[in-house]
Amino acid sequence: MNVKDISDQGPLWEVFIQSKSGIPHKHAGSLHAPDAEMALTAARDVYTRRGEGVSLWVVQSNSITATTESDSESFFDPADDKVYRHPTFYTVPEGVKYL
């Protein structure tokens, strides 16, 4: 059997669903489609058969940049020792309100 060209399935897209207005879009999974319009209708058919969303985003997987596990520590480290970014670091004098 001929080995098919990978592009026969179209590129991979990541699907994000907004379940109702006011809530952020959440990653739901992925699918293959040749273009954006087909990716959107496929996303609707695959991921929202029960009214799971009011809005769909599809993004080509290779358009997404992400941190890697090995980078994570050094990348996020600087925030870990800045406790003064939290309100609980500060003492409010007794009796003073609305702070």
Add this chain to the structure above:
Amino acid sequence: MLKVGNTVNFTPLICAIMTTEEREIEFQAKIDNGQKIEPKEWMPENYRKQLIRMISQHAHSEIVGMLPEGNWISRAPSLRRKAVLLAKVQDEAGHGLYLYSAAETLGIDRQTLTDQLLTGKAKYSSIFNYPTLSWADIGAIGWLVDGAAIVNQTMLARGSYGPYSRAMVRICKEESFHNRQGYEIMYELANGTEAQKQMAQDALNRWWGPSIQMLGPSDAASINSSETMKWNIKVESNDVVRQRFIDRTVPQAIAAGLTIPDPDLKYNDETEHWEIGPVDWNEFYRVIKGHGPCNKKRLSDRQRAEKEGEWVREAAIAYAEKQNKKMNSIAA
């Protein structure tokens, strides 16, 4: 350094700082802590292989599973039942796609998985190699096959690999309507005319054994179990899941007035479990190896579907490329 490009579905190379042994210890600790493993994390090569095997077989099973039920869409006894069966079969397609999507996060592509199914290299659940001989078979499948699948998938939802576990949660939610749809059909037939009752009983007689087998070989005989359980890919053994399915299903059969086709079936008051007679494992291995009633037909149906759909894929790609060229020449 950030990795640009296919990062959501790409796993980075092993970082040079830790040895493989150190990586494995850290990995096992995560598993034992109940932590989820995500696509971009380091994992033992066999963890990846086992998952690709399990998830892709699961995906293939959903797609092939559409065929025995699709067989009765045109002959459903009422419009309501036809619409419901269409929705169920549509769900199975969706489930297959969720699972292919999960498999692709492990560094294998969709086309390769499809080819493995079509060339007969990949396995799928033995249960789908049986024919649907009557409308009651549709009831038996929803009740028993989806019932067994739910018990198994609820267990797998607690597994360690994030994308697979999340796919299981989504599938379990949708699967419960399948289970009720099947039981409703069996219950109504069993409480209908004599001919309907016989049809339901006949379907149960044929689907009970394979449903028991579909949960997989007994623990001692299961070659993959020790690795999959060490790594929490599977959280409970086949035998435990099988017993849970039996304990839930026997009372359902009794309530419908149907007889489980097992003369050795008896309730153990001490253990509070229903005990079954011997399972025909020879049948299971025969069917898995390709000698079930419908193996050849299932494969040829899938091959035909792939071939007949080729013009659609070609047209869609050609159109997309044409639009791309247009966009590029406008931008240039």
